[in-house]
Amino acid sequence: MFNKYIINFVLLFKGVFVRFGVDPNQLRIILTTKMKMDDRRPNVYNQQRQKQKKEVNHSSWLTMFFLGITGLFFTALLVIAKQPFVGHTIYFSAFMVMLAITLISDFTSVLIDVRDNYIILPRPVSDSTFTISRILHIGIHTTKMALAISLSGMIYSFIWEGPIASLVFILEVFIATVLSIFLVNIIYLIVLKVTSPQKFKDFISYFQIIFSVLIFAAYYTLPRLMTASTLQNFEIKSIKILAIVPPVWIAALHEMAVNFKSTDLLTVAYALLAVFSPVLSLYLVVKVLAPGFNQKLSSISGSGDDGTIISSEGKGASKGFMNVLAKSLAPDPIENAGFKLTWLLSSRYRDFKVKVYPSFAYVPVYFVYFGFIGKKGSISENWQSLLSGDMYILLIYLTSFVLTTVLQYVSLTEKYKASWIFFTTPHQQPGKILAGMFKAVITKYYVPYFLVVSIFSLTFWGTKVINDLILAFMVGIIYGLLVAVFQVKGLPFSQPINIKKGGRTFITFFIMLIPIAFGFLHNWAAKWETVIWISAALMTLFAWISFASYKKETWESLEMAD
Structure with missing residues (x-):
């Protein structure tokens, strides 16, 4: 039911899609099917139903629920930190890491999965409809995940900091989401350009292993290390190396919204980086890294090892x-x-x-x-x-x-x-x-x-x-x-x-x-x-x-x- 509302909202802009040669009816069918498949895809959150051999439904919504609980813990960082700049920097660092991990775990089933080529392309579906449907599917999937993580933060920002701060918070979430997608894509695109499809799948596996270890370590160590006194006495601007960290740029937007009168030139520079970095990241992906990407994806999908590594062991x-x-x-x-x-x-x-x-x-x-x-x-x-x-x-x-x-x-x-x-x-x-x-x-x-x-x-x-x-x-x-x-x-x-x-x-x-x-x-x-x-x-x-x-x-x- 919720998927239906999402698709109806997307199709409010069907006039724009038609101008690009998209068939709205075909677009609705493709998106409905893709989102239904997402809800039936097994994941770590519905393993119990899999073991009981029950039909898996609403998988993506269950994932959103657990991400929402995770986001609730992230929001506690905003409460603990008395300095908004520090709180938002740490919050969006955690937000981007969590979203990136989720995207990486879903990458093979959402982006790398090109099996729909064999189903849709032989039928009378235009290239525009096919391409837009894939972009919208990835966008909807990512938006659902980002919204689940950030919803509690939005509510906190609206109640305790006011409507202007909450609007800026939504902008921060959008920028953090775009940059997370960019970072994941740029890593994968670079790896695709220098490795074979087989090595790429191995890379994804080891990446998941490393991140699962990092999450486990962070869960047990960070809460004890990150005490309230530590956050209150932490001064971000004094650490010059943090100038290259995107969450610092994003936090500068909030700093300008709540402390505009005392904003210094460095904060303004960070805020400008936050505004223009998504545009630059999109340009780099489309113009520099994207050429030949679809062919690489097809070769990955067609490699057909299905979870098997051709190991040197045994030779x-x-x-x-x-x-x-x-x-x-x-x-x-x-x-x-x-x-x-x-x-x-x-x-x-x-x-x-x-x-x-x-x-x-x-x-x-x-x-x-x-x-x-x-x-x-x-x-x-x-x-x-x-x-x-x-x-x-x-x-x-x-x-x-x-x-x-x-x-x-x-x-x-x-x-x-x-x-x-x-x-x-x-x-x-x-x-x-x-x-x-x-x-x-x-x-x-x-x-x-x-x-x-x-x-x-x-x-x-x-x-x-x-x-x-x-x-x-x-x-x-x-x-x-x-x-x-x-x-x-x-x-x-x-x-x-x-x-x-x-x-x-x-x-x-x-x-x-x-x-x-x-x-x-x-x-x-x-x-x-x-x-x-x-x-x-x-x-x-x-x-x-x-x-x-x-x-x-x-x-x-x-x-x-x-």
Whole structure:
């Protein structure tokens, strides 16, 4: 219904569109279809409905709702900051980053998706109608996202600062939106010009990984660092390097609106940059970067890898290294096959990397959060306090949660139908395939990560932590086995992403408590070296017995895809 009102509003300007050779009726049909597809597109906010295999509707509006909640937190920055210039600079910095992230995540389905070429172009639709419909679709999509983030800020500005300030705020939102689109486009256009379509898709994936880590880190650290006193004592104009930051230009517009009499020349210069920068950005995109862009988009859409990376892994030296590991760690032929398949496919599937890789950055973020954020004293004093305590125990136990993410996704893929090979080969021992899968996950992800953390711990806490590292590693192995037994009910990359996994919430919660409980017990018993060594030996024995049992998993214990 809301989409209908939006389209009706757009078509109020159909007289202008007709002058450009656009058919209004065709434009209405195309926009209606595109927006309906947007509402049915799966995203992170409606995963629960996907898992329950229910029809997804109003997807874009659900996204807007969560963006609106995010915008509410951004508005709190305007309230905290007593200086409007500072508040608006920080607000629009957060606004532009959030909008850019949203656009990047939607880029492949909104802009890069050129499948409508095959549906619309063979029909009697003019180039003008087709081009305008695409521009309007992108514009409507972006406007909805920008409005969701900024709505609470607009309301605050109108109530507490008056109608003039609220009108200027709307202008600020428009400029910030245009500049966000420009920044995203200029990055993508430059990458498109210097890379292949395959590398471009990899770039998008790694970009999403980096930004998801940044959001996670900002969520845990910025609220504690950005206290009210910090914002009140912060002086933007004294930091010359900030003159190149667009949010500073945008904030200058608001400064002129509310403090016009005391406005200095530098603020006027920033405001002029804010007004003219969208015009300049549009010129650069259209005249300098856009030529050949459609051909590049078509080549991306036609590359057809569908989420698969052609990895160098499995070739040359990489293949030799993997084969040596597989032969040494999984000598059984069936187990060896499970090891190799898991190792190679985890390197090829782009969606798997996007979901798993951010979790490796969460551990240092949590370590910094618990070790430094909110603590009194300087950073050096807090660091010395860490070195004199047992904080390394928290760090090494946090690594076990990386296994949760890897094992959670190691059996899931959109290309699950290719797993028919598991069920047609003459064997009745799926447990051996699972054992090979588990060994590959441990060897490829957990061991290298734990090794890095161990080197860090040994460097700063000394050799006294060796037995602690051994105990924590074996507890992590046991935890991983429990996750594999109770949560991973499929062979490697053999299940659809939306498979229903109900009825195991309590078990999952209980399993997650195990490393937490062991961590507390370990911290309490750390002063008794002998106890730690004995515990490490017992955990090693228990891990060996548990793995031997895991190898005996049968077909009846697995969940099969439909």
